Amino acid sequence: MRSDLLALDDDALATLANRGLVKRARKEVDRGDGPSLTADGETVVATFADGTVTTLPPGVALQHAPCSCGASAVCRHRVATVMAARAAGGPETSVQVGLPPLDIDDDALLARLGRRLLTKAERLRDAGVTATVRTTSPPEVLLPTCTVRFLVPWELAHARCDCRDGVDCAHTALAVWALRAADLGLAESVVSLGTAGASDADLLARLEALEADVLAHGWTGAVDALVGRVEALEAEAGHAGLVWLADLLATLREAVGRYTAGHRAADAHSVGALVGELGLRARTPPGPALPRAWLHGEGRMERTSLDHTVLRGIGARVRPDGDTTVLQVFLRDGDARDALVLMRRHDGAPDGEALARRRLLGSTVATVCTGNITTRAASRLPNRAVEVGGQTSRQTAVLPDGGASLERAARPLAEVREELAGRVPSALGPRIRASRVVLTAFTEVR
Numbered sequence: 296m297r298s299d300l301l302a303l304d305d306d307a308l309a310t311l312a313n314r315g316l317v318k319r320a321r322k323e324v325d326r327g328d329g330p331s332l333t334a335d336g337e338t339v340v341a342t343f344a345d346g347t348v349t350t351l352p353p354g355v356a357l358q359h360a361p362c363s364c365g366a367s368a369v370c371r372h373r374v375a376t377v378m379a380a381r382a383a384g385g386p387e388t389s390v391q392v393g394l395p396p397l398d399i400d401d402d403a404l405l406a407r408l409g410r411r412l413l414t415k416a417e418r419l420r421d422a423g424v425t426a427t428v429r430t431t432s433p434p435e436v437l438l439p440t441c442t443v444r445f446l447v448p449w450e451l452a453h454a455r456c457d458c459r460d461g462v463d464c465a466h467t468a469l470a471v472w473a474l475r476a477a478d479l480g481l482a483e484s485v486v487s488l489g490t491a492g493a494s495d496a497d498l499l500a501r502l503e504a505l506e507a508d509v510l511a512h513g514w515t516g517a518v519d520a521l522v523g524r525v526e527a528l529e530a531e532a533g534h535a536g537l538v539w540l541a542d543l544l545a546t547l548r549e550a551v552g553r554y555t556a557g558h559r560a561a562d563a564h565s566v567g568a569l570v571g572e573l574g575l576r577a578r579t580p581p582g583p584a585l586p587r588a589w590l591h592g593e594g595r596m597e598r599t600s601l602d603h604t605v606l607r608g609i610g611a612r613v614r615p616d617g618d619t620t621v622l623q624v625f626l627r628d629g630d631a632r633d634a635l636v637l638m639r640r641h642d643g644a645p646d647g648e649a650l651a652r653r654r655l656l657g658s659t660v661a662t663v664c665t666g667n668i669t670t671r672a673a674s675r676l677p678n679r680a681v682e683v684g685g686q687t688s689r690q691t692a693v694l695p696d697g698g699a700s701l702e703r704a705a706r707p708l709a710e711v712r713e714e715l716a717g718r719v720p721s722a723l724g725p726r727i728r729a730s731r732v733v734l735t736a737f738t739e740v741r
């Protein structure tokens with residue numbers, strides 16, 4: 296029996312299809328209503344009682360395996376075929392799982408992805424990409440905008456990405472390169488691919504000069520000139536792939552820009568903090584404890600479309616910014632560590648009750664904050680800012696939730712505290728919008 300099919304357990308199948316489909320197929324197979332299997336060489340052929348025929352050739356992603364039902368997504372026949380194949384393999388068949396695909400070379404990637412996608416991946420890599428490699432089972436690689444899971448570590452056909460393409464995308468190649476560069480003895484490691492900032496010195500010096508000028512002369516005198524200067528530096532940082540510096544400069548440009556737009560009470564405190572952070576990031580030399588990928592950022596501020604996703608509202612933060620109010624709604628995306636942030640800005644001072652009733656995503660702010668958003672129209676940036684569209688095309692639906700999923704996701708306070716204490720200060724780390732938002736449950740009020 297094919298070892299890749301044996302390694303696709305029900306959890307892996309749920310990642311490739313969905314829980315509901317896996318449950319249905321599991322019931323059928325357990326009831327004895329599964330398909331009858333024959334083998335044609337390495338290809339598994341399954342025939343169902345109603346005449347549906349599913350074929351699983353080796354090296355073909357499950358969603359691309361032919362099924363006579365005609366479904367383009369993974370259907371219950373394909374899922375049931377894998378289950379039946381596993382059952383036929385016998386319970387004592389042991390499979391080695393969890394080992395990353397170390398032996399996948401660039402020729403294998405080329406054969407799998409084709410020249411066009413591999414070139415795209417090489418271009419992304421050469422611009423600089425930072426990845427977090429987790430040697431979990433299955434191993435997963437967190438890229439700036441998506442996550443690749445190797446459901447069957449030695450078989451690229453079963454690598455699954457949470458971008459819209461799902462399988463056989465350029466991210467798969469980046470993930471393989473990240474695995475190759477990672478220290479697999481560690482549970483989690485951060486690797487940098489591509490250019491490692493040989494020519495940043497000039498830009499960094501000009502960022503320091505900007506900080507010095509603002510500190511010496513203030514920023515309210517010649518705002519237009521300052522905005523122009525910040526904009527130019529932002530474009531340059533973006534072009535160099537210094538994604539956190541570009542993000543910081545963009546935030547600074549917006550804050551200063553609001554002052555010129557007539558918001559006379561623009562928040563001087565936040566401008567000061569941003570300028571200070573700029574100087575700190577420009578002056579601190581990158582090293583093992585503070586890699587360049589955190590301090591300056593590596594990669595592009597590009598939007599990634601998310602595949603069909605359920606985002607769970609876990610609350611919101613409201614704060615005044617000058618004479619406006621900033622609303623940040625925090626959304627959990629599966630088991631990802633950092634929440635996604637949906638941001639809105641409203642005129643006037645914060646008024647919680649009025650804000651809670653405002654319209655958001657075809658629903659209200661209060662419902663989104665505690666509900667579930669099912670969407671095919673979400674996209675996110677590397678800083679985990681998310682935008683959700685599709686309200687009119689019905690690609691997005693907001694459903695209220697009683698909070699049970701929040702309770703399940705909450706972790707003990709001590710654990711959360713320890714984790715947060717171990718992270719670098721926000722002004723020196725990746726500019727993830729909700730990097731300090733965690734879910735914990737209180738047990739006692741004293």
Ligand SMILES: [Zn+2]
Pocket residue numbers: 347349362363364365366370371372373
């Ligand atoms: Zn089918």
Ligand SMILES: [Zn+2]
Pocket residue numbers: 441456457458459460461464465466467
């Ligand atoms: Zn992808």
